[in-house]
């Protein structure tokens with residue numbers, strides 16, 4: 001994957017390419033420092049807190065679904 005610097009729009013390409021083939025895709029997990037301006041570009045992976053919120057939301061949705069199912073069963 002290519003990372004575009006937040007500050008200067010410099011394209012950082014850290015994929016390992018051998019004979020035109022991407023042999024290893026670089027992922028911005030820990031943040032990538034721009035070689036041009038030195039700005040730390042935030043990881044593209046969702047922070048843990050957001051993932052937790054997603055899980056909670058999904059659980060709530062599941063609860064609602066269960067209640068709806070219950071209602072339909074009673075009819």
Ligand SMILES: [Zn+2]
Pocket residue numbers: 005006007008009010034035036037038039
């Ligand atoms: Zn930059």
